Amino acid sequence: MENTTYRYAGLRRAKAPGLSVANAAERLRRFAYVEQRLMRLLASRIVSIPTRDIKVLLARLQYEDALHAEAWRGRVAEMRTNKSKLAGAPDPALEILFDEAEHVPGSYPFLAVVTQLLKPALVAAYRAYGAETNDLADYPSIRLLRQLLADEEEHSRLLTLALQDIRPSEQELQQARAWKEKLTAFLAAAGGIDGTAPRGEPRPREASVQPYKLPRGLTRDESLPRVWDFVKPPLEEVPAHLDYMMAIRLSEINVAEGLAIVLCETPAMPWSFYLDISRHCWDEMRHSLFGEAAIEQTYGDRAALPLRDYEGVYANEASPLEQYAVLGLEIEGQNMKYPPGKRQEWEFARDMARHPLMTTLQDFDWADEVLHVNIARRQLDSWFDGGLKAISSFSKGGKERRTEVKQRNAPTRVQPAPGSR
Template sequence: MSATIDIDANRTLLNRYRFVLHGTMHTLAGWLPQSATFELKCELGRAIWECAQHVNALYLRLREIQSPAFQPPPDEALVHLMAELPHAPDEFGIALAWQDVIVPDLIRALEHHENATFPNSDQPSVYAAHHILLDLRDQQKRLHLVIETARAEGRIKADAETWRDYVQVLLDAAGGVSGNGSRAVTPTSAPACRHAFETPREARRDERFTRPGADEELMPDEADYDRHTVEEFERYSTEMLAAETVAVVMHSFPRMPWGFQFDSARHLYDEVRHCLMGFEWMRQRGFDPFNSPQYLHIFTWRTQFPPVMQYCLLTMGNEVHAFPYRHRRVEEHKKTGDALSEQFVRYDIADETQHVRFGKRWLPEMLKHVGEPKSTDDYVAATISVWENEYKTGKLSLNVE
C-alpha cells in the first residue's frame, strides 16, 4: 500500500495531535485539585503524566521535521476547542469530554496515521503513534470503569452530558483531531452549563473522606515503631496534596520551557503514586485510608501565595528537608524486617531526590519568568523562613479574600 501522508501533511498532523494532548495536559492539571472523586482524581493524575509522555514523543519527532517543534496550529476551530475545554461544569464534564469525545477521535487519527505514512522513512512517527495508542486504549478502559461506576451511583449529572455533547460539536467543527473530517458549523454560543474556569484555591475530596482537616494528635514518637509507622503511611496516603500543588503550579506556567512542563507532570504523578502507596499499605494492614485526616487547609494555605512560591515551599521546604527522616525510617524498617515499608520508603526517596533536582533546576527559570528581582538564593531563603515559621509550626496564616 502506498503512503497517503507526505512529509508536509505529517508535520501538520503530528502538530495537531501534539496541540490537543498538550492542551489537555494543562486542562487536566487545572482540574485535578477540584475533582473530588478519588478514583477519578488518580486517573486524571496519571492521564496528565501520560499526556506529557505523548507530547514529548511527538516533540522529539517534530523537532526533526519542523522548526520550531511546537507551533500553534493554523486552525481557529481547533484552537477554540482547546480554549473551551477547561470551562466544564464539573469534574465529570471534563472526564466525559476527554474520554468520550477527544480520546476516541485521537485514537482513530493515530490508527490511520501509523498505517498511512511511509512505514520506513517515517518509522519514528509510526513508533510514536503506536505507543501513544497503547496508552490511550488502556486509559480508556480504566476511565470507562470509573465513569460507569459514577453513572451507576447517580453522580453524573445532565450538565456533564451536555458539556460532552458541546465538546463533540466543537471537535466536529475542527474536522476532528486530524482536521480531515467533514466540518460542522462552529456553535455561536456555549451551553448554559459552561462554568468559567478559575484556578482552584481549595482541594476537594469525596464524601468517603471523613476527616478533611488535620490530625488533632501529635505524631507518635519514632521509638514507638508500630504506632509511628501507621502514622507514617497515613501521611503518605495524603500526598495527593503535593500533587495538587504541582498541578496548580503547572497550570499557572503554560509558557515555561517544555522541559519544566514535562518534569512537572512526572512530579505530579509521583505524588499521586505516593498517595496510592499509602492507601495500599493501610489497606494491607487493615486500616481504612478514607478515615485519614486530609490536611486540606495546607493546600489552601499554599495557594494564597504566588505559584512560584508554592513550588519553592514544596521543593525547597517539604522535599529538601524530608531526607534525614526518610533515611531513619528505612533503617528502622530494615531492623524490624518490614520489607514492604522499607521498599516503599526507598522508592519515595528516589522520587523525592528527583523532585529536589527539579526544584533546583527550574526555580531560577521561574523567577526570571515572573520578573522576580531577588536572587534565587534570597528568594529561597525568604520562602523557607515562611515555611519554618508557619508550615513546621502548624500556625498557618490564611488570608481569606
C-alpha cells in the same frame, strides 16, 4: 503484494506512497498540541473533583499525556520542522475546542466529555494516521503510534470504569449531552483532531470568552477520615511511628493537588516546565498511594488511618511560585539531610518496623525526592527573578506562612480506626 512475513523488517505498508514529510509533521504537531491540552485538562480536575480514586486516575493520565506530547514534539523536530512551530496552537479552532472543554462543569459531565468524545477522537486520528503513512519511510512515527495507542486504549478502559462508577443525576446527564453536542461542533470546526475532515461552521467562543480558573479549596469525598495535622511520635514508639509514616504518605495527595495548581496557573513557561511539573504531580499522587497500599495491607482497610488537611489548605492559599519554592527547597530539599530525612525513613521501615512493603515504598519515595529536588532547583533558577542565589528569603517566608497555616488547629495523634485489625 503487501508484506505478510518478516520481509521489510515486518513493516506492512512499505510500498504505499503514504504521507509527505510536510503533511506528516503537520498532523503530528496537532497530536502534540492535543496531548498537551489533555494533560492540562485532566490536571485541572485533580483539585476540583472530590472522588479520591478519580483524582488519582487523573494524576496518572495527565502525566502519560504529557509524555505523549513530549514524544510527538521530539518526532516533529526530526522532520525538518523548526521547534518554534511547537510553541503555539497549530489551529485556532483546535485551541478554542480545548479552551471550551476546560469549562465543562462537574465530575460526570467532565468525564463523559473526555471519555466519550475527546479521547475517542484522538484515538481515531491516531488510527487514521497509521493507515495512511508509509511504515518504512515514517517508521519512528509508527513505532511511537503503537506505544501511544496502547496507552490511550488503557486510558479509555480506566476512564470508562470511572464513569460507570458515578451515579449521575438527570441534570448531570443533560449537562453531559449538551456539552458533548456543543464540543462536537467545535471539534468539527477544527476539521477533527488531525485537521483532515471537512471543516464545519466556525464557532465563536462561548464559555471561554473568559479564561478558565481553577476553583480553590479542598474537595474530598468521604472515603478517608481527615484531621488537621498529626503529632509525630518518636522513632522508639515503633507501631505509632509506622502509623504516622503511612498517614504522612497518604496525605501527599495535598502536594499532588498543589502541583496541579502550579501546572495550570503558571502561564508562558517553556514546555520543559510543564513536563517536569506533570511528572512531579503524578509522583506525589503515587506517594499518596504508597500510604494507601501500606495502610490497606497492614489493617485490611485503606480508611484505617486519616490524612491531614493543612498542607492542602496552604497549597490553595499560596501563589504557585511560593508553594513550589517551599516544596522543592524547604520541604523536599531538607529531606535530603541525614539524619533524619528520607534515608532515615527508609531505614526505620527496614530495621525497626520491619515492614517489607513500606521498606520498598520508602526506598522509591527517597529516589523520587532526590529527583524532585534537582527538578525544583533547575526550574526555580530560571523562574525566580535572580535565580537560586536570590530565592532564599522568599522560600523561607513561604515556609513561615505554611507554618502559620499549620498552627491554626492543634495536631492529632494518629490512631487506627476502631475495628481495624
